[in-house]
Amino acid sequence: xSESEGEHEENLDYDSPRYSPASPRYSPxxxxxxxxxxxxHKTEKTDRISALPDSLILHILSxxxxxxxxxxxxxxxxxxxxxxxxxxxxxSYSGLHVNGIYKFVIFIDNTLLLCRSGMVKKFSVDFxxxxxxxxxxxxxxxxxxxxxxxxxxxxxxxxxxxxxxxNLPQIMYFDVRLRHLSLCNCNLVPKEEIYWPxxxxxxxxxxxxxxxxxxxxxSGCRALESLKFRSCYGVDYFDIxxxxxxxxxxxxxxxxxxxxxxxxxxxxxxxxxxxxxCGYFHKRILVLEDVKALLDAKLDFxxxxxxxxxxxxxxxxxxxxxxxxxxLQHVEKLSIGTWCLQVLTSLEIRNLPCPRMRCKxxxxxxxxxxxxxxxxxxxxxxxxxxxxxxxxxxxAFKEYHFGSHFKNSNDFNGxxxxxxxxxxxLHLKTxxxxxxxxxxxxxxxxxxLQIVLQNGMVLQxxxxxxxxxxxxxxxxxxxxxxxxxxxxxxxxxxx
Amino acid sequence: MASSTTGEKKILTxxxxxxEEFILEESLVLQSELLKNMVKExxxxxxxxxxxKSKTLVKIIEYLKKxxxxxxxxxxxxxxxxxxxxxxxxxxxxxxxxxxNYLKINGLLEFCCQAVADRIxxxxxxxxxxxxxxxxDFTPEEESEFRKETPEAFExxxxxTTN
Numbered sequence: 001x002s003e004s005e006g007e008h009e010e011n012l013d014y015d016s017p018r019y020s021p022a023s024p025r026y027s028p029x030x031x032x033x034x035x036x037x038x039x040x041h042k043t044e045k046t047d048r049i050s051a052l053p054d055s056l057i058l059h060i061l062s063x064x065x066x067x068x069x070x071x072x073x074x075x076x077x078x079x080x081x082x083x084x085x086x087x088x089x090x091x092s093y094s095g096l097h098v099n100g101i102y103k104f105v106i107f108i109d110n111t112l113l114l115c116r117s118g119m120v121k122k123f124s125v126d127f128x129x130x131x132x133x134x135x136x137x138x139x140x141x142x143x144x145x146x147x148x149x150x151x152x153x154x155x156x157x158x159x160x161x162x163x164x165x166x167n168l169p170q171i172m173y174f175d176v177r178l179r180h181l182s183l184c185n186c187n188l189v190p191k192e193e194i195y196w197p198x199x200x201x202x203x204x205x206x207x208x209x210x211x212x213x214x215x216x217x218x219s220g221c222r223a224l225e226s227l228k229f230r231s232c233y234g235v236d237y238f239d240i241x242x243x244x245x246x247x248x249x250x251x252x253x254x255x256x257x258x259x260x261x262x263x264x265x266x267x268x269x270x271x272x273x274x275x276x277x278c279g280y281f282h283k284r285i286l287v288l289e290d291v292k293a294l295l296d297a298k299l300d301f302x303x304x305x306x307x308x309x310x311x312x313x314x315x316x317x318x319x320x321x322x323x324x325x326x327x328l329q330h331v332e333k334l335s336i337g338t339w340c341l342q343v344l345t346s347l348e349i350r351n352l353p354c355p356r357m358r359c360k361x362x363x364x365x366x367x368x369x370x371x372x373x374x375x376x377x378x379x380x381x382x383x384x385x386x387x388x389x390x391x392x393x394x395x396a397f398k399e400y401h402f403g404s405h406f407k408n409s410n411d412f413n414g415x416x417x418x419x420x421x422x423x424x425x426l427h428l429k430t431x432x433x434x435x436x437x438x439x440x441x442x443x444x445x446x447x448x449l450q451i452v453l454q455n456g457m458v459l460q461x462x463x464x465x466x467x468x469x470x471x472x473x474x475x476x477x478x479x480x481x482x483x484x485x486x487x488x489x490x491x492x493x494x495x
Numbered sequence: 496m497a498s499s500t501t502g503e504k505k506i507l508t509x510x511x512x513x514x515e516e517f518i519l520e521e522s523l524v525l526q527s528e529l530l531k532n533m534v535k536e537x538x539x540x541x542x543x544x545x546x547x548k549s550k551t552l553v554k555i556i557e558y559l560k561k562x563x564x565x566x567x568x569x570x571x572x573x574x575x576x577x578x579x580x581x582x583x584x585x586x587x588x589x590x591x592x593x594x595x596n597y598l599k600i601n602g603l604l605e606f607c608c609q610a611v612a613d614r615i616x617x618x619x620x621x622x623x624x625x626x627x628x629x630x631x632d633f634t635p636e637e638e639s640e641f642r643k644e645t646p647e648a649f650e651x652x653x654x655x656t657t658n
Contacts, residue, residue: 048589049611049627056596060608064616070648074620074641077632107647 050078054085062088062122066111084116092126096159101128105136112143120147129156129185131164141169148177150198156185158206165208173220184230188213194220205230206254211239218242231279237266248272252279252301267291277301278337285320288327297328300337300365302398317343318352325355325382335363336379342400344375349410354382362386365395367435368444370414371402377417380424387427393435393445414444418451425456432463438470450482459486465494507534508541509556511549523559528599547594554580554591558603581610585626619653626657 049057061069061083069083089111093104104127123144129137144152156166166186173190179198184205188194194216196202200223209232217224218241226247227240233254240248248269265284269275269291276298277286283305291297303320305313321343328334334357341364347354362383366372368391380386431452433445449462469475472493479491505521509530524530533539544552558580565573581588592607615623624631631638642649 047628047630048586050629052589052593056592056608059596059604060592060611060615063609063612067648067651068615068617070645071620072615072623073645073648074633074638075624075629075631079629080641103647107645110645 050076054082057082058086061086064090066091067107070111081116084114086115087117087120088122089115089120090122090124092124092155093128094126096128101130105133108140109136112140115143115147117147120144120149122151122153123147123149124151124153124155126153126155127157128159129164129166130159134166137166138169141172145171145175150177151180152178153180153182154184154186155182158185163206165206183207188217190216196221197223199224201226201228203228203230204232207232208234210234211237214239215241218245236263237268240267240269240272243271245269245272247274247276249276249278251276253281253284255282269294280304285316286324287320288324291327292330294328294331296333296335296361297331298335298337298363299324299328299340300335300395302337302339304401314346318347322347322355325357329355329357331357331359333361333363334359334383335365337365337398338367338369338372338395339398339400341366341372341375341379342402344378345371345373346375346400346402346406348374348378354378357383358385359383360385361388361390363390363392365392367393367395367397368448369397370444371400371407373414373417373444374412377421377424381421384424385427386425388430388432389425389428390432391434393433415447417444418447421451425452425459427458428452428456429458429460430463431456431459431461432465434465436466437468438466438475446478449479453479453482453484453489455485456489457485459484459489461489462491463494464491469493506540509552510541510543510545511552512545512547513549515549515552517549517552517556519556519559523556523563526559526562526600526602528601530598544598546597548590551587551590551594554583554587555594555598555600555603559600562602577606581607585614617654619655620649622653622655622657 049060052060061072066086066089069086072079073081073083091104091108091111093101095101095104108125120143123140125140154166158164163185167189168183168186170191173188173192174195176195176197178196179200181196181199181201182203182205185207186204187207188204188209190213197220199221202217202221202224209229214235217227218239221242222244224242224244226249227242227245228249228251229238230249230251231254238248238250248267250267253265263284264287265281266287266289267275267277268289271293272291273293273295274297275288275291275294278298278300279302281301281303284303286301286303299321303317305316321340344354357379362380364376364379366376368376380389431449433449452459452462476491506518507521507524507530509517509519509524511517521534524534530542533542547555561573561576581591583591588607588610592604592611595604595607614626618626623629633641
């Protein structure tokens with residue numbers, strides 16, 4: 001293709017302010033090259049990127065999808081075979097159409113066939129899996145083994161309710177190169193032991209587990225630090241008997257049948273220092289055991305049953321949460337989500353006690369809705385040592401099924417709620433409130449800030465970190481009118 | 496500001512392509528694998544970097560300083576700085592990327608490569624050629640043949656604009 005002079009004129013746009021709107025060097029004069037002088041004009045036409053060494057070009061391409069990487073092969077002869085040396089292979093297809101998926105699978109087959117790299121660092125594939133591709137996947141696994149892949153991401157998605165699961169083949173359970181492994185809709189079915197000595201983090205999503213597999217993971221991955229289960233099912237407890245795993249995430253429990261409803265779901269994590277429980281747990285009652293090593297914990301899950309009009313269900317939630325908090329009394333950093341706060345509300349309204357926590361850093365993931373306020377109050381009262389409180393109002397709100405009877409007979413005035421509460425911020429030094437739009441949560445946050453300023457004897461700063469605040473003037477006026485107990489207290493706006 | 500030796504801190508001089516000198520604390524350059532080795536093994540106090548334009552060096556030193564000040568509390572601020580850092584004309588971005596690759600500053604290299612890749616992402620072949628001023632030396636027949644070999648790579652909505 002010959003490029004006309006006219007096209008070169010268009011190219012000049014590359015120095016347009018779009019690339020550096022704030023750059024002082026940009027000159028709005030008709031000739032964008034006036035600043036650089038004539039010499040620059042010459043270099044402007046040269047193709048810099050093709051002159052880079054192969055390794056640097058491949059590094060640049062390493063974050064792109066393989067479709068894009070292969071496409072660079074048509075740019076010029078310099079690029080023609082360059083992509084076959086790529087060491088990061090990312091394949092992803094979001095289409096639903098069967099034909100499209102089939103073509104995508106063939107594209108992967110062909111790309112792997114042409115791959116010239118002796119070693120591939122990362123292999124990632126993301127598409128809607130169906131069983132008819134099992135032989136293709138098995139071949140890809142051989143490629144992965146041969147190319148000594150360190151990072152493997154098999155995101156096999158399912159089509160709606162039609163769940164087709166890939167079983168990781170036996171050759172994959174002995175791999176000394178793997179450092180990161182992420183599996184989705186892919187079951188681990190080792191006939192013998194698992195041996196992944198270099199593996200640092202493992203994420204398993206939508207898989208059927210059993211006690212044996214978890215045991216094999218713990219004993220076969222000596223360097224494993226981070227372990228995440230997302231929407232897995234099939235076990236009554238996660239027994240993480242590993243010396244190396246420090247971070248454990250249980251995100252949702254995938255419901256397969258309803259026979260095991262109402263059962264306990266135990267988490268044993270002897271050496272884990274950081275635990276996160278989030279997502280949806282249908283009827284399952286979470287129990288923590290052997291979590292003495294924990295330093296920080298996050299409870300941001302929600303539990304649901306089919307019948308919340310029954311008082312027994314409230315009590316189940318209350319007892320479960322109380323027991324969880326008792327197990328976490330010693331942690332230094334605690335993070336609590338909206339559902340748990342509302343269960344705490346039901347505790348508070350019934351005048352039931354909340355376990356006393358020793359945490360110094362507390363995060364509340366709550367948009368601060370009315371029916372969370374008593375829960376927040378009882379929690380803050382139970383965490384007397386908190387020095388740093390972070391409220392993230394951007395968190396999604398999950399309404400708890402209090403029922404209209406409960407709400408009607410226990411109604412209260414949300415805006416004046418904090419006024420009647422006793423003092424609870426004795427050690428609080430920093431309060432950070434983060435959110436998107438101030439208007440969303442204005443009503444209860446202002447009165448909350450008022451009380452923090454009024455009661456916080458050692459308060460040093462309140463950081464208000466919102467993306468949008470409609471009227472700074474009005475807000476600052478209000479904030480300045482609140483009396484402060486601490487002389488040092490300052491209010492900062494950050495965005 | 497350049498000549499004063501502050502306390503025990505070691506001072507190092509970097510000489511850019513146009514002989515401009517930059518004097519900075521030695522600890523700053525340790526983020527660069529190349530300079531770290533030079534400083535540790537050869538105990539030099541002045542390093543000539545003739546292949547790097549002064550303008551590029553200024554940018555990189557700015558990054559090193561910001562990175563050295565990075566703490567958990569100003570993470571967000573640093574991210575914004577990084578975003579602005581690569582928001583420059585392509586020519587300058589490539590200058591920085593090449594220099595960072597030479598100096599072996601791993602974190603920044605990753606970020607620069609990503610920034611260059613972002614300018615390729617979702618673009619049609621024609622747009623990438625225009626953006627990077629790549630001239631095709633394929634005959635139209637060769638090109639269409641290659642496109643036929645891997646049709647999957649050319650499907651979907653690709654962006655023809657050079658924005």
